[in-house]
Amino acid sequence: MRPRGSAAGGPSSAGARPRPGAAARELEASAGRYAGRYGVVVFDPESGSGVSLGGGEAFTAASVGKLPTLISLYRAAARGELSLDEKISLLPGDYQSYGTGVLHNFAPGTEMTLRECAYFLVNKSDNTAWAMLDRRLGVENIQAEMREIGARGTDYDMGVTTPEDVFLMLQKISDPAFTDGELSGEMISAMTDTAFEDRIPAPLPPDVRVAHKIGSYEDSYGDAGIVFYKDRDGTERRYFIVVLSGGTGEGSARAAMQEISRVAYEALAVPRRGAPEKKPEA
Template identity: 30%
Template sequence: MKKPTYLLFALALTMAACQLSSKKQTLNELKQNIAADFEANTGDYAIAFKDLSNPDNQLYINETETFHAASTMKTPVMIELFKQARAGEFSLSDSILVVNEFKSIVDSSAYTMDIGEDSGEGLYSFIGQKLTIYDLTYEMITVSSNLATNILIELVGAPNVMTTMKSFGANDIQVLRGVEDQKAYELGMNNTTTAKDLAIVMEMIATDKAGAPEDCSAMIKILKDQRFNDIIPAYLPNSVSVAHKTGSITKLHHDSGIVYLPDGRKYVLVLLSKNLNTMEEGTEVLARVSEKVYSYLNQ
């Protein structure tokens, strides 16, 4: 007995749908999809993605374009702190005075930080008191304290941070100064980065090459406590953990991190933006790109 024509048609549609649904997105298709997202939105964007469990999975767009680093430069500062502590220059448990007076790299003139411009405002209540270097490092990363950052940069020295980054092969990261050095800003003396170099930095931490394995583990633990989670982790399942550092100033929003999947795989993802129409728009674009990278890896 012959099947009715409409049943055969429905069967054909079902089979076609199954074939389409079983077709996995290629890495090139993912790249084209992300490039279209970047093109469709106001601003300039960059991505660096590397699957540490499968080196063939790498994706880069505008990865060598220079961006103001904003607070992403605090990760290199953290690395230098652990490096110097390992070398015996100090202990992370040593106490250090919390101050709010710093020297411009232009002419050594004094300047102070504005609590209204700092997301780590809680630290200002400790001015004149002592906290451990570790506590200041934790504040610098997790709540992006600018005050803690400046204290710590003066401790380790920005040139030393640069030397360490170059030893990693991250040659385009510029950590020249602390935060809110207005004289330096007006002369264009800014901290800058590229997506490629931040990816190198995160991979070095993830693979225990940014320092002793126990130091890298400690840095990852701090990065996992990041309080600003509206880009890389925003649309990922709760079972996924992210060790990351964000950065934002006017019309600019970044995120850079290591993503840990429940099955043991991990990948590095860096998402940068500048010249945004609104912070909300740029943040949403990058958060959705992070979601697409995750979905690609979990097809």
């Protein structure tokens, strides 16, 4: 059982182009400074440039593996197979007393909408919400959805995925054509300002928005997200970043993810935003 715990784009038109070759070297050096095994995918959809370091390798998904559940729920809503306003009750068999989340403190029989349950799933990384949505959707159907989108390195039931598959999931979440504009926006909103902001978001400026999902299980840690920033003209831009690790400790993995996030931001966003203004001397 699973643990419960390159597309194309046009060239950049604002500011300097990203530096994929230099970024790849810096990202590889960053990952190499920390204990464990790392898989990294960084992709800029506007220029079509990206970096994949061990992107096809298998890693324990941990709670990054909640993204297939989120995708399957919202895809089913887009198809008209269910309503996100449908009520779901918390049953005794749903309780997951270990790991992350808050719903294990709620009384049996508590009702919430599927939309609310999905928010707990990704914003609080709630394991009880995961069990509830697995029950509603069916594990086999979630795995089938992964096959449908092309995430063939992902075994949902066994809790295994690859950085490139997780990147594909993030693409689907952010693509209005996959669900619709409103549903895509809901997923991104639920993944923003989460209970766990100490990895990819931590080294970034406060005006940068990150929609992401973390994972932690035994010696495996990860974070995967969409980074939204504004260029020097005020136009919103974005890039994707996935970091999965294995055979490491939480402190080391956190430091590695923060450094990798900083390197990606400096390679992709800083050239477009321009150098920060210097404060006037007193």
